[in-house]
Amino acid sequence: xxxxxxxxxxxxxxxxxxxxxxxxxxxxxxxxGALLLHFAAVEYAxxxxxxxxxxxxxxxxxxxxxxxxxxxxxxxxxxxxxLAYYLARMDQVRxxxxxxxxxVGDDWLGKEEQDFWYHKPANxxxxxxxxxxxxxxxxxxxxxxxKRIGRMELETK
Amino acid sequence: xxxxxxxxxxxxxxxxxxxxxxxxxxxxxxxxGALLLHFAAVEYAxxxxxxxxxxxxxxxxxxxxxxxxxxxxxxxxxxxxxLAYYLARMDQVRxxxxxxxxxVGDDWLGKEEQDFWYHKPANxxxxxxxxxxxxxxxxxxxxxxxKRIGRMELETK
Numbered sequence: 001x002x003x004x005x006x007x008x009x010x011x012x013x014x015x016x017x018x019x020x021x022x023x024x025x026x027x028x029x030x031x032x033g034a035l036l037l038h039f040a041a042v043e044y045a046x047x048x049x050x051x052x053x054x055x056x057x058x059x060x061x062x063x064x065x066x067x068x069x070x071x072x073x074x075x076x077x078x079x080x081x082x083l084a085y086y087l088a089r090m091d092q093v094r095x096x097x098x099x100x101x102x103x104v105g106d107d108w109l110g111k112e113e114q115d116f117w118y119h120k121p122a123n124x125x126x127x128x129x130x131x132x133x134x135x136x137x138x139x140x141x142x143x144x145x146x147k148r149i150g151r152m153e154l155e156t157k
Numbered sequence: 158x159x160x161x162x163x164x165x166x167x168x169x170x171x172x173x174x175x176x177x178x179x180x181x182x183x184x185x186x187x188x189x190g191a192l193l194l195h196f197a198a199v200e201y202a203x204x205x206x207x208x209x210x211x212x213x214x215x216x217x218x219x220x221x222x223x224x225x226x227x228x229x230x231x232x233x234x235x236x237x238x239x240l241a242y243y244l245a246r247m248d249q250v251r252x253x254x255x256x257x258x259x260x261v262g263d264d265w266l267g268k269e270e271q272d273f274w275y276h277k278p279a280n281x282x283x284x285x286x287x288x289x290x291x292x293x294x295x296x297x298x299x300x301x302x303x304k305r306i307g308r309m310e311l312e313t314k
Contacts (some may be wrong), residue, residue, distance in 0.1 A: 137300070
């Protein structure tokens with residue numbers, strides 16, 4: 001499911017230029033580029049949470065903060081990159097996910113529950129479901145933004 | 158995962174008025190109302206596909222077609238309903254999903270593969286994953302549309 005979600009994400013952004021990846025529908029919007037880096041950042045944060053039981057350090061936050069938080073911080077810091085840059089960052093984190101998953105069995109997904117959102121218990125399966133559930137949510141937004149860009153480009157031709 | 162997705166969908170639309178549910182960001186957009194009915198329609202179609210091995214009949218298509226196809230057809234036919242209407246339609250279909258799932262065991266999800274998208278094999282687990290994967294994708298869009306409505310309402314105050 002995680003890889004299928006990524007497959008559809010990559011389809012949704014295929015061929016986008018740096019300018020298109022930086023495009024903001026409105027002043028308060030997230031760019032497609034920022035959403036792509038968000039996928040890598042969320043996945044990295046859940047690697048730490050589920051395999052190391054910790055949050056990001058200050059140093060890690062200075063690297064991933066804008067992509068995790070999006071909004072003003074994302075608009076300011078995430079721009080000017082081409083598609084290959086975002087895909088490489090996403091691949092790099094995914095590769096580490098594969099390596100980490102190889103250190104555990106399927107039973108790891110369900111064997112333990114931790115205090116999670118709203119102080120309700122969640123196992124690692126739910127946490128990793130959330131990683132790609134968040135990606136699918138934003139992929140829907142990427143598709144909308146891309147359609148919008150396409151119509152604007154048509155209008156200015 | 159399917160119920161969690163629905164929980165977040167309901168959160169995303171809480172308190173919306175009929176006018177807000179009908180709102181179109183652009184002339185070619187889907188309204189939030191149409192997206193909600195789309196969730197019920199997709200789920201109904203996959204009930205037929207996975208439990209009856211058939212597509213919708215002409216009669217069923219006249220009921221569900223606009224919600225399945227969205228776009229022009231959706232904009233024309235799906236409007237003027239309040240939130241309770243959409244939630245009831247979604248509940249009604251979900252209830253039938255529970256009833257159908259009670260007639261099979263967990264093994265049913267993986268025991269058979271059928272020719273599916275791009276002529277690749279898929280089991281029922283993938284098909285039902287797609288049902289809520291599609292909902293999560295559009296929930297991301299609903300959140301965007303709702304933010305947009307909120308900002309427009311603020312501006313006109």
